[in-house]
Each structure stands twice: as C-alpha cells, then as structure tokens.
Amino acid sequence: MTDVSSNSSEECRSDSALDPGAPIIEFQDVGLWFRLQARRPRSLRELLLRRRRSDASDTRWALRDVNFVCREGESWGIIGPNGAGKSTLCLMLASILTPDEGVATVRGKVSALVTLGAAFNKALTGRDNIQLYAAYLGIPAKVLASKMDEIIDFSELQEFIDEPIRNYSTGMRARLGFAVATSLDPEILILDEVLSVGDRGFRVKSQKRIKSMMKRSKCILTVSHSTSFLRAISTHCLWLDRGSVHMAGPAAEVLDAYEGTDVLGARAD
Amino acid sequence: MLSNLQNVMARRDLLKALVVSELQSSVAQSKLGWIWWFLDPILMMLVYWGVVVGLFNRGAERYAPYPVFLFTALITWKHFSTAVGRSLSLLRSRERLIKGIPFPTVVLPLSVVFSGFAYFLFGFTVLVIATLLWPCERHSGALLPMLQIPFLMIFQLAVTAGAAMALSCFGVLFEDLRLFSTHVLRVGFYLSPGLFGIDLVSERLRASLAPPWGDAVFAIYMANPFAVLITGYRDSILYGQFIPMHWWGILFVESVILLWGGYRIYQYYDRRVIKFL
Ligand SMILES: Nc1ncnc2c1ncn2[C@@H]1O[C@H](COP(=O)(O)OP(=O)(O)O)[C@@H](O)[C@H]1O
Ligand SMILES: [Mg+2]
Numbered sequence: 001m002t003d004v005s006s007n008s009s010e011e012c013r014s015d016s017a018l019d020p021g022a023p024i025i026e027f028q029d030v031g032l033w034f035r036l037q038a039r040r041p042r043s044l045r046e047l048l049l050r051r052r053r054s055d056a057s058d059t060r061w062a063l064r065d066v067n068f069v070c071r072e073g074e075s076w077g078i079i080g081p082n083g084a085g086k087s088t089l090c091l092m093l094a095s096i097l098t099p100d101e102g103v104a105t106v107r108g109k110v111s112a113l114v115t116l117g118a119a120f121n122k123a124l125t126g127r128d129n130i131q132l133y134a135a136y137l138g139i140p141a142k143v144l145a146s147k148m149d150e151i152i153d154f155s156e157l158q159e160f161i162d163e164p165i166r167n168y169s170t171g172m173r174a175r176l177g178f179a180v181a182t183s184l185d186p187e188i189l190i191l192d193e194v195l196s197v198g199d200r201g202f203r204v205k206s207q208k209r210i211k212s213m214m215k216r217s218k219c220i221l222t223v224s225h226s227t228s229f230l231r232a233i234s235t236h237c238l239w240l241d242r243g244s245v246h247m248a249g250p251a252a253e254v255l256d257a258y259e260g261t262d263v264l265g266a267r268a269d
Numbered sequence: 270m271l272s273n274l275q276n277v278m279a280r281r282d283l284l285k286a287l288v289v290s291e292l293q294s295s296v297a298q299s300k301l302g303w304i305w306w307f308l309d310p311i312l313m314m315l316v317y318w319g320v321v322v323g324l325f326n327r328g329a330e331r332y333a334p335y336p337v338f339l340f341t342a343l344i345t346w347k348h349f350s351t352a353v354g355r356s357l358s359l360l361r362s363r364e365r366l367i368k369g370i371p372f373p374t375v376v377l378p379l380s381v382v383f384s385g386f387a388y389f390l391f392g393f394t395v396l397v398i399a400t401l402l403w404p405c406e407r408h409s410g411a412l413l414p415m416l417q418i419p420f421l422m423i424f425q426l427a428v429t430a431g432a433a434m435a436l437s438c439f440g441v442l443f444e445d446l447r448l449f450s451t452h453v454l455r456v457g458f459y460l461s462p463g464l465f466g467i468d469l470v471s472e473r474l475r476a477s478l479a480p481p482w483g484d485a486v487f488a489i490y491m492a493n494p495f496a497v498l499i500t501g502y503r504d505s506i507l508y509g510q511f512i513p514m515h516w517w518g519i520l521f522v523e524s525v526i527l528l529w530g531g532y533r534i535y536q537y538y539d540r541r542v543i544k545f546l
Contacts, residue, residue, distance in 0.1 A: 034544055091543075094371045095270060098540045110371060118365035123294035135286035136370050164297060 022107060024188060024219050025070035025093065029102035032088060033059040062088045063243045066102070070236070075220045077230035077251060079258055080240035086223045089240065090192045093221060108218060111137075111186030113210075116177030122166040126157055126176055129165055133180045147183050154209075155179035156202070175202055182209050185216045192223045227255050272375035272539045274532075280373055287380035292387055310392035313347070314340040314399075321464060332466060334403040337396065338507060342463035342499045344392035349429050349495065350454040352382045356433040357440030357447045364546040374543075375535050378433040386426060400506050409509035417512065421501045424520045428494045431527030438538035441545050461495040466503070491516070494523045 036058050063085040070076055078086050091097040092104050094112045119133045130151055134144045152161050155175045157168075165173055191210070214220050214233065224230055230237060230251065237254035239247040247254050270276050277284070296302045318336045332338040356378045360367065367374055440446055462470065470490055475483035490496060497516045504510040 091368060096368060096371050096540075097543055112369065112371070116369075118363075118369045121290050121294050123297040124290055128290060128293060132286055132290045135283040136366070136372055138280065138283070138372070141282060 023069045023071045024107050025068075025221075026105040027066050027068050027092075027102070028104075030066040030092065030099045030104050031061055031064040031101040032092065032097060032099050033061045035059050061243050063092075063240075066240075066245055068238055068245065068248050070219050070221070072218045074236055075214065075222070075234045077234035077237040077255070078221060078223045078240065079225070079227070079230065079237060079255070080246070083242075084240040085243045086240055087192055090190050090221070090223060093188070093190055106188065108187035110188045110190060111181070111184070111217075112190040112192070113178070113181055116181060117173045120165055120173060120177070123164055125163060126155075126161040126165055126168070127152075129176065130180050133177065134183075137181065137184070139180075139184055143184070151179045151183050154183075154205075171199060171202075178206055182206075182213060185213060187218045189213055189217045189220045190222075191220070193225075227259055231255055270371045270373050272373040272535055276373040277375060277379070280376060283372060284376045284380055284383070287376060288384045288387065291380065291384035306388060306391040307395055309388075310340070310344055310395050313343055314395075317343060331469075334399075334405060334507075337399045337403055337405070338466070338503060339464065340392075340396055340399065341502045341506065342458075342461065344389055344396065345425065345499050345502060346458050346461060346463060346495060347392075348385050348389040348425065349432070350458070352378075352385045352429050352433045353436055353454065354447075354450060355381045355385075356437040357450055359437050360441050360542060361546055367543060367546065374539065375434060375532075378437040378535075379430060382426065382430045382433050385429075386422075396506065405507045407508050411509040414505045414509050414511050417501060417505045420517075421498055421505070421520075424494070424524045425498050427524035427528040428498075431524070431529070431531030434531035434535040438534060438542050441542040442538070457495070460490075461493055462499055467491070467496060467500050492519065492523075494520060494527075 066089065068076075078089065080086055088097065090112065092099060093106060094110045095106060098104070119136045120129045121132060124132065127148075130148065131141075131144065134141075139147075152158055155161075155172075155178075157172060157176060160168060160172065165176070168176070211233075220233075222230065222234060234251045236249065237247075237251045237258075238245060239254050239258055247257055270280075295305070299305050301308065314336055317339055321339065322335060359377055359381060360374065363374075363377060436446070436450075467490075471483075471487045474487050474490075477483070478486060497512070497520050501512045501516070504512050
C-alpha cells in the first residue's frame, strides 16, 4: 500500500474500435483510494506549516482488486451494503474516475443515469435546459432537434416548457432530466439507484422506458438494494463488500447467497 | 472523458452551449435584460471615476479623458479577475454534475473565460463609443493602430484561460486560495496600470532608483502581461499609437507559457481532483 500515486490516464481506455469477441467491460485488479477527509491537506496554511508527504495512512481504498468481465448482452446487478464501493465502481465505469491501480477497459459509449438535473441552469426555460443537458450528454444539435418534441411529450411538461425551471418542482425537474437522459439509446447503461422518478404515473412510464432501453443496450449495470428487482432484470451479479468483490457470477447464485447472509451478523463483523 | 485537446474539440458544442446559456441566464435574471451588459461597465466606470477624481483629485489632466483611460483598464482587469475568482470555486460547485455525466471538465473553466470575454466585448463597445464622444487631444490621428486590438484580445484570452485552467484545479486542492485570491487580485489591479499610466511608473522609478536599477525594475514591471495589454489598448484607442515590438514578444512568450502550462496542469489534475470534490 505504498505506491498510491500511479494514476495514469492510459489506464482507463475506452475504445470504440470493436473487436467483436472482446468483452465490453473488463476490470483487472482495479483499485481506487480516497484521501481521508480529516487528514487531507485542506488548506494552504496546513500545507505550508506541515509539509507531509502523502503516505498510506491518510488514504483509504474504496475499491481494491476488483476483477470482472461483462460481455455483450449481459445485465449485471451490483449489490452490497452502503459504503461498499458501488457508486465508486459506477464512476469508474463512466470514466469519471480513473483507477489508481489495475486496468479498467470500457468499450462503448456509456450513459449513466445518476444525478438527473445536475446540468440544469435554473434561470433558463425548460427548452433551453434540454439543449444544455443534451450538450453535456454529447447529443448533437441535429439529433436533438429531431427528438425535441418527443422529449417534451415524454416529460409531460408542455405547458411549462417555456418557463424558467426555477418554477418547477423537484419532481418536474427530475422528469425533464430523465426525458433527456433517456432520449438516446446507450451502448452501456449504468443505473445507480435511480429507478423512481416523479409521481406514480411517471414512475410506471419511466420504468417501462428503462426496460426498453435495457433491451436495446449492449450491456447494463444496475445498482440496487432490491434483490427481487435484480432477480428480474439481471443475468449476472457482483456482490461488493468493503471495497472488494465478495462474490461474482450468475445472478441467481449470488443473490441467493446474498439473501442467505444474516444482515445483522454481517454488520457486526 | 479526459480533458485533452481532442475531446475539447469534439465537444466544442458543449462549450458553446455553456457560454450561450450563461449569457441567456444573465438576461433572464434581470429586469433590464441585456441592457445590463452595457449598463454594468458604465456604472463601474462612473463609480471609479467619482472615487478617484472626486476623492483624490488626481489623474484628470494628465490622463484626460480620464474616465475612458480608467475604463480601458477596468474592463480588461475585470475579465481576468472574474474568471480567476470564479475558477477557484468552480469545480467544487459543479460536483454533482462532474460526478454525474462524463464530459471533459476543462470546458467549465473555459466557458467562464469565454462568457466573461463576451461581457468584456460589450464593455469594449462602450469604450469605443466613449472615445468617439470624448476624443483625446493626444490622439495621433492614425487609425491603423486599431488593428492591434484583436491580437491583444487573443493574448488576453490565452493568459486568462491558462490561469483559469490551473487555478480551477488548485482551488480544489487548496481551499484557502479563494480567500487569498481577492487580496492578490486587488493588489494586481493596483500594480497593473489601472489608475495611472506606465509613464508615471517609469518616471517614479527612474527618479527614485540609481540609473540601471530604475530601468531594470521597470522592465520587471512590464513583465506583467496586463501592464502590456492595458497600455496596448490605450495606445490603440486613445492615442493612436503602435506598441513597441518587444512587447509583442513578451506577450507571446508569456501567453504561450501560461496557456500551455495551464492546459498541462489541468490535464494532470483532471481526473485526480474529482476525488477531492
Ligand atoms: N469523495 C470521497 N471522499 C472520500 N471518501 C469517499 C468519497 N466517496 C466515497 N468515499 C468512500 O468510498 C467508499 C465507497 O463509497 P461508495 O462507492 O459511495 O459506496 P456505495 O455506493 O456502495 O454506498 C466509502 O467508504 C466512502 O466513505
Ligand atoms: Mg451509492
């Protein structure tokens, strides 16, 4: 746990040059650390007064030795207790974070439904925000123009679309975000505990859309605490616990084992 | 998605959308809308003019028309200081966005620089109108020096973009930097020839230091790219003069170093700072 500074950009490749047999996602001994909150150099003063070299003790591995391979057509469920590293894994899948050790290869365009609406500018209208969000997602202007009506229809916000979104409720913003984020078919779909958006009517509709996106994407990774949901949608499962892979394999096996553990007992140790 | 040149070029639509939405939201947030783009620099000029001439009673004759003289420096410096000030807290304030969508995050500091530059251009329009209304007696009559303006603007963009890229990373790593920055920037404004001209600086330095030293310190003073930029704008617009050739050399070297350095720093910290957001 000494050399923690070997972060290099080459370690996270995302080639779209497709070798048909190659797996879509390949993680080899992937590890990623965070600096511990209390001990990171928060201020210039601290840095100037106590010039500490970063050593192993002020970092914590959020993920370590993660190995898994996801092929086309597979749907992976990711389970594990809070703080296990599920969201961190998703950040690496989307190439937002790069591993500190090991190699993470992702071949294809990733679409992550994580924080809907973080791209919005509250002073702008719904329509302008659709354009802004689409620009963040890399949807070309021409493609967006052809999808605009469909997005507005789906969000059911026709009457409000030319109003600034500061007048929207949280649920309305989430609906708009969802409509934009799901307007293009992704190659790789990542869902980190976002399966309920908006009111009851919209929830049914959004789940239907996610299911149809799942059908059309090459592979899906879903973080969820609901084992019954994962049983229904995933072919494989990855069980993370305290930053390492506890178990990985066919969904039924892993989920049976996961359900079999005594939750309270697992917490105690 | 890494913040390299290739990805930024591939996502220049995003950069454009960010600048446009920044301008749109500034219109949407005020009653007077886009009129503020012109009103803001005019009010800024009036305040400084009132304070400097009214309170300290100076500058008026030597640098007449003083409001215009002052204004050139104000809008130039404001572009830089606003971009730098905003960069320092930029990445942290966009944490949810950065962790939610893969995109080359360097477009964030760049969009701050470019949208600020749009405001600068509105101020510049006001400046040109002001010089027409308020011509300077020392103007040589030559209009050709105006051709220097676009080049000066390019160097100004390069210097500001370089600083903004580097400081948006440092702002995450060293939180106190933001507190320091307001003071450093204020000193920077007084050091750049904002309230006075470089002739005064060189005069004072030569008068107070022995022969080689006065010129040496003045050369160091002129190493500040904003000393050259502000003087360059004044010479082009107010006085109708060309700036010395070696100043272009200074500007070129400095902006290349800053732009390249800022870009490399950003590339290095690009993914690393996300952990610290
Ligand atoms: N920005 C951060 N700074 C420091 N530690 C972090 C940060 N984000 C996550 N962690 C740590 O990494 C571990 C994994 O977190 P996370 O991936 O969010 O867990 P999960 O999504 O499985 O609940 C946790 O121990 C958490 O404390
Ligand atoms: Mg999580």
